[in-house]
Amino acid sequence: LLHDIECKIEQGDSLSSNGKWIKNVDVILTNPPFGTKKGGERATRDDLTFTTSNKQLNFLQLIYNALKDNGQARAAVVLPDNVLFESGIGAQIRRDLMNKCNLHTILRLPTGIFYAQGVKTNVLFFTRGTT
DSSP, X not given: OTTOOOOOOOOSOTTSXXXXXXXXXXXXXXXXXXXXXXXXXXXXXXXXSSOOSOHHHHHHHHHHHHBOSSSOOEEEEEEETHHHHOOTXXXXXXXXXXXXXXXXXXXXXXTTSSSSTTOOEEEEEEEEOOO
8 A cells, every 4th residue: 555556455354254355366465363263263254174263274274275376376474383383283274285385485583573472483485376
């Protein structure tokens, strides 16, 4: 907006059906809000590939699934360290990300930059593939 770039900004809960408009986009740059939805409530979106109460993993799914599958759409996402190492459903979501995208850079930041002191933060840079 500061540079007169056309874009759509809408306030709402992207983990609910209100966020379904976010699809087929070229670029996503985000530091999603994290925590749990009302003490662990699951996302109400019905188009998530994997169901989890982990808001961080839900946002990651929404981001890579919202990118155009033309091999050129890209994203940069700030995530806490635990997203990279969570087992179970977290491993399945990371595998899905790797199957759909080229995760070319993980930038590890010093603790305390985006989150509380002691929480390690990463920025994931990836490009969506064509399938």
